[in-house]
Amino acid sequence: MHTEFLMGNEAIALGALAAGVNVVSGYPGTPSTEVLETVARRKTDDVYVEWSINEKAAMEVAAGAAYSGARAMVTMKQVGLNVASDPLMSLEYIGVKGGLVVMVADDPGPISSQTEQDTRTFAQFSKLPIFDPSSVQEAYEMVQEAFELSERLGTPVFFRATTRVDHGYESTLVKDTSEWLRNCPEGFVKDPGRWVIFPRLSVVNHAKIESRNAELSDEFSDYQRNFVVPEAGDCRAADGRRVGVATHGINYAYVRENLDEANHVRLMRVATPFPFPERKAVEFLESLDEVLCVEELDPVIERALISVCGKYHLDVRIRGKLTGDIAPSGENSVESVGAAMAAFMGEDAPEAPAPTDAPTLPVRPPVLCAGCPHRASFYAVKCAMKGRKTIYCGDIGCYTLGNAAPLDMVDTCLCMGAGINIAQGVFHVEPDTACFAFVGDSTFFASGITGTINAFYNQANMTLVVLDNSTTAMTGHQPHPGTGRTMMGQVVEKVSIEAILRAIGLTCVETVDPLDHKLAVETVRRVADEPGVKAIIFKSPCVVLAKPQARSVVDPDKCVGCQRCVKQLGCPGLVPRDGKVVIDDSLCTGCTLCEQVCPFGAISGGERL
Amino acid sequence: MSIKTNIILCGVGGQGTILASKLIAKAAMSRGIPVKTAETIGMAQRGGSVFSHVRVGEDIASPLMARGTADLIIAFEPAEAVRQLAFLKPGGRVVVSARPVVPVSAMTGGPAYDYEGVMSYLRKQVGEGLVVVDADQAAADLGSAKCLNVVLLGAAARSGALGLTEADLLDAIHERLPEKLWALNERALAYVG
Numbered sequence: 001m002h003t004e005f006l007m008g009n010e011a012i013a014l015g016a017l018a019a020g021v022n023v024v025s026g027y028p029g030t031p032s033t034e035v036l037e038t039v040a041r042r043k044t045d046d047v048y049v050e051w052s053i054n055e056k057a058a059m060e061v062a063a064g065a066a067y068s069g070a071r072a073m074v075t076m077k078q079v080g081l082n083v084a085s086d087p088l089m090s091l092e093y094i095g096v097k098g099g100l101v102v103m104v105a106d107d108p109g110p111i112s113s114q115t116e117q118d119t120r121t122f123a124q125f126s127k128l129p130i131f132d133p134s135s136v137q138e139a140y141e142m143v144q145e146a147f148e149l150s151e152r153l154g155t156p157v158f159f160r161a162t163t164r165v166d167h168g169y170e171s172t173l174v175k176d177t178s179e180w181l182r183n184c185p186e187g188f189v190k191d192p193g194r195w196v197i198f199p200r201l202s203v204v205n206h207a208k209i210e211s212r213n214a215e216l217s218d219e220f221s222d223y224q225r226n227f228v229v230p231e232a233g234d235c236r237a238a239d240g241r242r243v244g245v246a247t248h249g250i251n252y253a254y255v256r257e258n259l260d261e262a263n264h265v266r267l268m269r270v271a272t273p274f275p276f277p278e279r280k281a282v283e284f285l286e287s288l289d290e291v292l293c294v295e296e297l298d299p300v301i302e303r304a305l306i307s308v309c310g311k312y313h314l315d316v317r318i319r320g321k322l323t324g325d326i327a328p329s330g331e332n333s334v335e336s337v338g339a340a341m342a343a344f345m346g347e348d349a350p351e352a353p354a355p356t357d358a359p360t361l362p363v364r365p366p367v368l369c370a371g372c373p374h375r376a377s378f379y380a381v382k383c384a385m386k387g388r389k390t391i392y393c394g395d396i397g398c399y400t401l402g403n404a405a406p407l408d409m410v411d412t413c414l415c416m417g418a419g420i421n422i423a424q425g426v427f428h429v430e431p432d433t434a435c436f437a438f439v440g441d442s443t444f445f446a447s448g449i450t451g452t453i454n455a456f457y458n459q460a461n462m463t464l465v466v467l468d469n470s471t472t473a474m475t476g477h478q479p480h481p482g483t484g485r486t487m488m489g490q491v492v493e494k495v496s497i498e499a500i501l502r503a504i505g506l507t508c509v510e511t512v513d514p515l516d517h518k519l520a521v522e523t524v525r526r527v528a529d530e531p532g533v534k535a536i537i538f539k540s541p542c543v544v545l546a547k548p549q550a551r552s553v554v555d556p557d558k559c560v561g562c563q564r565c566v567k568q569l570g571c572p573g574l575v576p577r578d579g580k581v582v583i584d585d586s587l588c589t590g591c592t593l594c595e596q597v598c599p600f601g602a603i604s605g606g607e608r609l
Numbered sequence: 610m611s612i613k614t615n616i617i618l619c620g621v622g623g624q625g626t627i628l629a630s631k632l633i634a635k636a637a638m639s640r641g642i643p644v645k646t647a648e649t650i651g652m653a654q655r656g657g658s659v660f661s662h663v664r665v666g667e668d669i670a671s672p673l674m675a676r677g678t679a680d681l682i683i684a685f686e687p688a689e690a691v692r693q694l695a696f697l698k699p700g701g702r703v704v705v706s707a708r709p710v711v712p713v714s715a716m717t718g719g720p721a722y723d724y725e726g727v728m729s730y731l732r733k734q735v736g737e738g739l740v741v742v743d744a745d746q747a748a749a750d751l752g753s754a755k756c757l758n759v760v761l762l763g764a765a766a767r768s769g770a771l772g773l774t775e776a777d778l779l780d781a782i783h784e785r786l787p788e789k790l791w792a793l794n795e796r797a798l799a800y801v802g
Contacts, residue, residue: 003638005631005634005635005638005644030650030651030652031650031651111649111651111652111653112651112652112653164647164672164673167647167648167650168645168646168647168672169634169644169645169646169647169648169672170643170644170645170672171638171643171644250671250672252670253670253671253672254670254671254673256670256671257670257671257675333673333675334671334673334674334675335675335676338675356734357730358691358694358730359691359723359726359727359730360720360721360723360726361688361691361692361720361727362688362711362712362714362715362719362720362721362722363712363714363719363720364621364656364657364658364688364689364712364714365657365712365714366622366652366653366654366655366656366657367655367656367657367712367713368655369655369656398655401655404713404714405714405717405718405719406717474651474652563716566716566717567716567717570713570716570717571713572656572712572713575711576716586754
């Protein structure tokens with residue numbers, strides 16, 4: 001054993017490796033991405049790891065490996081679980097041979113997501129056991145226990161953490177490589193009665209799952225990580241009520257921060273919200289009058305305790321999100337939990353800081369980087385379609401940031417790949433609108449291909465714009481089929497987006513450098529007027545990866561201070577100063593877009609890649 | 610006696626706050642003190658407001674601290690210092706780079722950047738505890754703008770509020786950074802303007 005300063009996601013990866021995982025697959029998504037990246041960095045040679053094209057593919061790869069007796073893990077963010085839900089819901093009925101851990105990162109807040117969905121609720125829906133760690137150290141240990149349970153019961157299990165555990169860092173005690181388990185898979189053993197899903201098999205297995213989960217609830221009541229901390233001192237509320245707090249995940253840390261070690265309420269920490277440790281809960285509720293459930297996302301523990309009270313005729317009032325004691329949405333914090341606990345105890349709320357005369361601060365949302373080719377792509381389409389009736393359907397990736405002023409080029413954004421068929425849907429209602437769908441290269445591979453086929457087959461009239469920067473930029477530059485690299489380090493044949501589009505049947509597919517502004521605008525004008533589904537591939541590498549060395553400079557004698565560059569492009573490298581514009585050379589990449597936009601030829605020195 | 614120190618690092622995505630928090634953590638762990646941190650990772654790294662909570666000491670449950678409990682704020686940007694100021698405990702210290710980073714939003718219709726208002730508010734609220742670092746001068750003197758994070762760490766160590774010495778941080782720099790960057794960062798750590 002040794003100590004390392006680890007991110008939660010790194011600890012989860014090392015825990016899986018210590019448990020002898022053989023195969024790890026996933027699709028990147030904040031806050032889950034570093035799990036698979038750490039597996040790739042720290043694994044031994046016999047472990048297989050891949051970035052799959054989407055979460056459904058990743059789930060199926062992991063399932064096949066687990067059918068063959070391998071220990072497998074599949075990683076994704078919470079919205080990725082929606083993509084993987086089709087194979088997973090059926091896989092629960094079939095089961096696995098080797099342990100299969102479905103690692104899902106939930107995002108209260110949400111900080112980097114479309115939804116605040118709760119994988120604990122998904123666990124109830126899919127009838128799969130779930131583990132919910134409270135700290136980095138616990139995540140490391142618990143993922144090993146998850147593998148053990150999965151393999152013993154022959155079922156996939158969820159391991160979910162939230163952002164503050166995934167992206168928290170801790171000094172963590174971990175095993176040396178020599179202490180890792182070695183799992184030698186037996187291989188796939190043919191058995192049609194086991195591996196082929198039919199209605200007759202499903203009804204039999206459904207019954208087995210329900211009885212297994214009832215037994216597991218009992219087993220989880222003795223699981224050391226579902227525990228009750230007895231009250232210390234006089235645990236009563238101000239009005240004499242006997243009270244307790246039930247919590248989970250990082251909220252356990254927030255509750256602890258608000259506890260007086262010598263005098264505090266009874267506490268229950270739930271590490272396996274499904275199957276719910278019912279017997280442990282009854283023990284916790286014994287002789288209490290009221291319980292406050294401190295949770296993020298869904299009121300899972302709150303509903304479970306209400307159900308336990310009904311089932312066992314316990315006269316305990318359960319409070320939390322459903323009673324308005326805890327915020328229904330968003331992330332909790334040390335002070336929000338402290339305020340809720342104080343109110344619950346009937347104590348005065350902590351004093352709110354006195355209002356101050358703070359200056360109005362500038363808002364600082366994330367922006368497209370200086371030199372980002374997406375800015376040039378959006379600007380080209382905007383210039384080309386000026387005065388026309390248009391809709392710009394966006395998608396998931398860095399390019400969602402094209403919605404901000406001054407570009408204002410994202411009218412819709414829903415989920416991975418959705419923009420293509422949303423544009424199609426708008427076309428069927430408004431045939432006179434020029435419908436555009438913007439999709440990134442990784443998103444195109446993940447879920448854009450089927451949508452394009454649908455639009456083509458169903459006779460839509462729309463323009464598909466693929467923003468190809470040859471990487472998965474938003475999540476930290478993961479390889480994908482178009483990059484010609486795999487996570488195992490192989491150099492492989494690149495999958496061509498243009499060839500895919502032509503194979504579907506599109507006859508108008510143009511590839512152009514968006515940073516050649518004049519040519520880009522002309523191309524958009526020409527292509528948008530073609531009939532049917534047509535495509536423009538704007539190809540230029542992500543500047544964070546390519547690191548261009550050129551820099552543009554403004555000639556102060558030529559700059560008249562019109563700020564056209566600033567107001568048209570919104571590039572963070574362009575800074576108004578003393579009535580003119582200067583270029584921040586710590587940000588500039590010399591992309592030349594501003595040089596092409598300046599009506600006075602005042603900017604020069606850049607160089608297109 | 611056990612030391613407990615709460616530190617917030619804040620700035621604009623891309624400025625190097627995460628590396629600075631890693632150096633603090635490494636330095637503390639080398640002295641055998643446990644560390645918990647929480648970082649902004651994801652979309653905000655693209656030029657948005659970012660912050661890290663760094664908590665050094667025994668028996669700390671949460672990686673995030675409560676408002677009014679930070680011993681020290683190390684701000685890479687003045688407006689971001691104001692944004693995090695509610696976390697500072699009474700009498701806490703703020704080490705701030707004087708160089709503003711004006712967001713695109715302030716030039717395209719969003720709220721303007723009132724630099725004088727920001728700086729005078731910091732002076733009024735933090736008083737004696739405020740340490741202002743002239744980042745432009747430091748970059749000119751050191752010949753690089755890339756080591757602002759280490760310049761700020763040096764100033765924080767000398768303020769006494771970091772609970773770590775320059776020597777502790779130097780060890781962390783040697784462990785964490787490639788040898789070719791040592792000389793520059795050693796000068797940055799000792800830089801006093």
